[in-house]
Amino acid sequence: MSDKGATPAIFDACVVESYDKQVERWTDQYFKRTKKIVGMFGDKRVTYAIFMRRPVMFAPRLMLAWLEQVQVERGITFDLKLLHKEGDSVGAGQPLLYLSGSFEQLADLETLILQKLGPPCVAAYNAYLMCCDLPKVSFLAMDGRHCAGLEMAEQMAYAASVGSERAKQEMGAVGFIGNATDATAPYFGRETGLGTMPHALIGYAGSTLKAAQMYHEAFPDEPMTVLVDYFAQEITDSLEVCQAFPEMVEAGRLALRIDTPGGRYLEGLDSYRSYEVLQAKVPDSIQGYRTEEELNYLVGQGTSAAAIHALRAALDDAGFAKAKIVASSGFGPAKCRMMRLAQAPINVVGSGSYLPTRWTETYATADIIDYDGVERVKVGREFLLRSRGR
Numbered sequence: 429m430s431d432k433g434a435t436p437a438i439f440d441a442c443v444v445e446s447y448d449k450q451v452e453r454w455t456d457q458y459f460k461r462t463k464k465i466v467g468m469f470g471d472k473r474v475t476y477a478i479f480m481r482r483p484v485m486f487a488p489r490l491m492l493a494w495l496e497q498v499q500v501e502r503g504i505t506f507d508l509k510l511l512h513k514e515g516d517s518v519g520a521g522q523p524l525l526y527l528s529g530s531f532e533q534l535a536d537l538e539t540l541i542l543q544k545l546g547p548p549c550v551a552a553y554n555a556y557l558m559c560c561d562l563p564k565v566s567f568l569a570m571d572g573r574h575c576a577g578l579e580m581a582e583q584m585a586y587a588a589s590v591g592s593e594r595a596k597q598e599m600g601a602v603g604f605i606g607n608a609t610d611a612t613a614p615y616f617g618r619e620t621g622l623g624t625m626p627h628a629l630i631g632y633a634g635s636t637l638k639a640a641q642m643y644h645e646a647f648p649d650e651p652m653t654v655l656v657d658y659f660a661q662e663i664t665d666s667l668e669v670c671q672a673f674p675e676m677v678e679a680g681r682l683a684l685r686i687d688t689p690g691g692r693y694l695e696g697l698d699s700y701r702s703y704e705v706l707q708a709k710v711p712d713s714i715q716g717y718r719t720e721e722e723l724n725y726l727v728g729q730g731t732s733a734a735a736i737h738a739l740r741a742a743l744d745d746a747g748f749a750k751a752k753i754v755a756s757s758g759f760g761p762a763k764c765r766m767m768r769l770a771q772a773p774i775n776v777v778g779s780g781s782y783l784p785t786r787w788t789e790t791y792a793t794a795d796i797i798d799y800d801g802v803e804r805v806k807v808g809r810e811f812l813l814r815s816r817g818r
Contacts, residue, residue, distance in 0.1 A: 446501060447494075447497050447498045447501045447502075448498075448501060448502065450540070451498070451536050451537060451540060452536075454539065454540060455536045455537070455538070455539040455540060456538075456539045459535050459536045459537075459538055459539060460535075460536050462535045462536075463532055463535040463536045466531050466532045466535060467532050471530050471531055471532045472531045472799050472800045473528065473529065473530065473531070473799075473800055473801075474528065474529070474530075474531040474534065474796045474798060474799055474800075475526055475527070475528040475796065475797055475798035476526065476527040476528070476534065476538075476794045476795065476796055476797070477523045477525075477526055477794070477795055477796075477797045477805075477812040477816070478523065478524050478525050478526075478527065478541070478542070478545065478792055478793070478794045479521055479522060479523045479524055479792070479793055479812065480518070480520065480521075480524065480546060480549060480550075480791070480792050480793065481520055481521065481789075481791070481793070482520050482550070482789050483517065483518065483519055483520055483553060484517075484518050484524075484549035484550055484552070484553050485515060485516065485517055485518070485549060485552035485553040485556055485590060485591055485594065486510075486512040486513065486514055486515065486516045486517075486518050486524060486549060486552075487514060487515075487545075487548035487549050487551075487552040487586065487587050487590045487591075488510065488514065488524070488525065488545060488548075488549075489514060489586060489590075490544050490548060490582065490583060490586055491541055491544035491545040491548075492508075494540065494541075494544055495508075495537070495541065498537065502533060504529070504530065504533050505529070506527055506528065506529035506533075506534065507526075507527070507528040507529060508525065508526075508527055508528075509525060509526040509527075509528075510524075510525045511523055511524060511525055511526070512524065512525075514590060515552070515590050515591075515593055515594040515597075517553075518549070521811055523812060523816075524545070524549070524792075526816075527541075527794075528798075531796075531799075538794050541792075541794065542791070542792040542793070542794060544583070545792045546790040546791055546792030547580070547583050547584075547587070547784065547790040548583045548584075548586055548587040548590070549587075549790075549792070550587075550784045550789055550790045551583070551584050551587030551588065551591070551782050551783060551784060551790075552587040552588070552590040552591040552594075553591060554591065554760065554761050554781075554782040554783075554784065555567075555587060555588040555590070555591030555592055555595075555604065555782040556590075556591035556592070556594050556595050557591075557761040557764070557765075558591075558759070558760070558761050558764040558777075558779065558782055559591065559592050559595030559596075559599070559601040559602075559603045559604070560595050560598070560599050560601060561761070561764040561765045561767070561768045562601075562764050562767060562768055562774065562777065563595070563599045563600060563601035563602065564601075564602060565602060565774050565775065565776065565777055566602045566603075566604075566605045566775065566776045566777070567588075567592065567602070567603060567604040567605065567776070567777050567778075567779055568604070568605065568606055568607065568608070568622055568623070568754075568776055568777070568778045568779070569584070569585055569588045569604055569606070569607035569608065569612075569616075569779065569780070569782075570607070570608045570623070570756065570778045570779060570780045571584045571585070571588070571607070571608075571779070571780030571781075571782070571783055572607075572608055572609050572612075572780075573780070574780045574783060575783070578611075581609070581611075581612065582611070582612055584780075584782070584783055585607050585609075585612035585615050585616075586612070586615050587782070588604050588607070588615075588782055589604060589615040589616055591604075591782065592604035592616075604616060605622070605776075606618050606621065606622040607621055607622065608621045608622065608623045609621045623653075624643060624650075624652055624653045624654070625639060625643055625653070625654065625655055626655070627655060627658050627687075629642070629643070629655075630655055630658040630659075631658065635659075635665075636654065636655070636656055636658060636659065636661075636665035636668070636669060637665065637668050637669055637672055639654070639655075640652065640654045640669050640672065640673070641672070644673070644676075651676075651681040651682070651683070652673070652676060652681065652682055652683070653682075653683040653684070653685050653752075653754050653776075654666075654669050654682070654683070654684055654685065655685050655687060656669070656684050656685065656686060657685075657686050657687050657688045657689070657694075660692060660695060661695050662684075662686050662688065662694050662695045662735075662739060663694070663695045663696055663738070663739060663742045664695060666684040666739060666742070666743060666751070667742065667743070667746050667748070669682070669684065670682065670684075670743065670746065670748040670751050677748050677750050677751045678750055679750075680750050680752065682751055682752070683751065683752035683753065683754050683775065683776065684739065684743070684751060684752070684753055684754065685753075685754035685755070685756060685778065686731050686735060686736070686739060686753070686754070686755055686756070686757075687731060687756045687757045687778075688729075688730050688731045688735060688757065689729075689730060689757070690728075690729050690730035690757070690758070691729060691730075692729055692730075693729050693732075693735070694731075694732070694734075694735035694738060694739065696738065697734060697735060697738060699727065699728075701734075702726075702727035702728070702732060702734035702735070703727050703734075705727075705734040705737050705738050705741075706726060706727060706733060706734050706737065706770060709737045709741075709770075709771070710733075710737075710769075710770050710771045713726060713733065713766075713769050713770040713771070714726065714727070716766075716769045717766065717769075721762065722762065722765075722766050725762070725763045725766040725767070726766055726769075726770055730757055730758065731755050731756065731757040731758070731759075733766065733767055733769075733770035733772045734770075736753060736755055736767075736772045736773060736774055737770070737772065737773065739753060740753060740773040752775040752776065753773060753774055753775050753776075754774075754775065754776040754777075754778055755767075755772070755774045755776070755777055755778070756777065756778035756779065758781060759777050759778070759779040759781050760779070760781035760782065760783075760785060761781075761782075763781070764777070795809050795812055797809075797812050797813055797816065
């Protein structure tokens with residue numbers, strides 16, 4: 429497995445507890461009862477096959493770190509056979525790993541093992557697709573606010589780093605250059621998170637330009653990314669900020685971020701004008717959509733491909749060709765695919781949308797396939813035996 433980016437401190441809400449106490453409180457009741465029964469009637473050595481029902485990218489590091497600590501605390505050793513390297517693509521139903529050992533000791537660990545393995549594998553796959561679709565674009569992981577707690581936030585950051593690394597190796601992609609929080613920054617080779625200003629600062633300042641001026645005064649030596657959609661004047665405010673900071677523009681240290689909400693068009697656009705923009709810039713892209721959702725990514729409301737092209741054209745026409753564009757709002761694999769089709773001139777994507785959109789897809793499954801050397805698995809899962817190569 430890749431050792432790039434040391435694993436940050438575990439965020440588990442129960443970290444102050446022993447690992448056994450965590451298992452006792454959080455595992456499914458029927459696993460705990462199975463553990464007791466096996467202890468009464470005799471232990472057996474078993475082998476679990478762990479798999480997922482959809483294509484994923486192998487991202488086991490957090491699960492393995494947790495399992496290692498359980499073994500230390502319990503004073504036992506499990507036999508673990510990883511069938512893939514970190515970052516490998518794995519097909520639906522194809523085992524990810526085999527885990528062997530005492531049934532009594534393994535029975536109550538299944539819940540937490542699956543929780544820590546499934547979601548990162550799906551999120552890593554999504555991050556990989558996004559980076560491959562836009563290989564020349566930098567990505568910034570802004571998922572923290574959308575996560576259900578600290579443990580999920582760690583899983584998603586780790587997953588983004590795994591998918592990004594694979595896209596870098598395979599496609600020469602820029603990939604994820606960082607994320608928004610200090611805690612998970614080490615996954616991206618950084619000590620701190622990245623980011624400049626939220627919409628709240630624009631509201632506080634009373635104008636986009638004033639917010640930019642405040643930021644620059646507070647952090648004069650840093651590059652600056654300015655949100656420009658607060659007042660629905662993306663073009664006007666972008667040009668005003670560029671005019672106020674021409675040296676930063678020329679140095680490539682000023683970016684404009686559009687996060688236009690899905691309830692309106694970018695300043696100066698409507699449905700008809702959005703079609704006109706794409707027809708002028710990338711005429712074939714309009715013929716490439718397959719669903720209404722994909723069409724909306726091209727010419728609809730919000731941060732569409734047409735909106736990004738319109739902002740780029742306005743900046744270039746005003747002499748600010750070196751000003752960068754950061755695009756955010758709804759950037760998952762599907763939207764990135766359409767941005768590629770439309771050749772959207774994006775420098776950076778701010779995304780939390782490599783998070784799985786359908787959480788049911790993240791469910792990992794474990795089945796015992798061997799009891800004391802005797803192969804046995806529930807009917808319908810015989811493919812796990814075949815995958816074992818016997």
